[in-house]
Amino acid sequence: MRGLFRIFREVADRAEAEMYDEDAVKAELMAAYRQLEDGSITEEAFAEREAELVERLDEIDRHRKGKGSRGAA
């Protein structure tokens, strides 16, 4: 059972890492701005997307601070 537990744990860790990948969210922010610049999205769509991504970054920040007490960088 220990082996199975480890797999579950690894899968959970990987899912968490993807959910809290700050670089990926920042890349999405830059991509959204490029789309705004080349006219593929509207001002409104960009503002909505940026706000959504900033909210995700704030969430990552809160998550990281929550982990901070356990010695995370």
Next chain:
Amino acid sequence: MATTTGRYLYGLIRTKEDVDYGAIGLEHDGSRGRVHTVIVDSVGAVVSDFSPRERLLPLRKNLEPHNQVLKEVMRSVTVIPMTFGHVARNDEEIRKTLRRHSAAISAQLDRVDGAVEMGLKVKWDVDSIYDYIVGVDRELAAMRDQIFGRSSAPSANEKMELGKLFEDRLNRERETQADRVLELFKDGVRETKVNVPKGEKMVMDLAFLVDRGAQKAFEERIYQVAGAFPSEYVFDYSGPWAPFHFVDLDLGMDAEN
């Protein structure tokens, strides 16, 4: 107010004297940062004050001044653009970096000297990309007719095979058309770069390094080339930009984003 020693880095230029571009930089301490240069020998780093401790996110309010500074700088001189988010602790750190990489910086400045980047995106203006590709490829059309033209429903395997052939022909069509465009531009440009097209209706995403003096001729050429293509091909060009796609330089500085 504490004095900031940190510097946000926009790009690198050739200059012997400090250049002041005015208060057009990223916001710092409530106002736009004054953009100037930090020089070693004849290379200047274009910078403005920015605290390395400040949270720096690629938001519109930061990306806009970053791009605006590059546009302003490249009006008068060729610039090696930095990607967004490079912050140095102080001027000395920048000087050390410029010294350490002086040969590589010089080589890249030579490469893009007197040139600007122009972008060209070509899209298919069609309702269905699937119908369009089937329409220009006989083998794909025959396969589609064979598996959908009979009374029994196609198997999952057949649908997958058709999907694969479609992807293959879509990419082949993109390559064929991109090669055609590159051939038509080869005499008027210094270098070309083929970017991966994003979106299923995107045919090609190209970047060209063009001499400043040849920019007008390049724009006229775009209209000529576009005129040689059927009406479902939409040509969309942009620029001039700093030569982002034609600089290969690693300064060993991590971007903050």
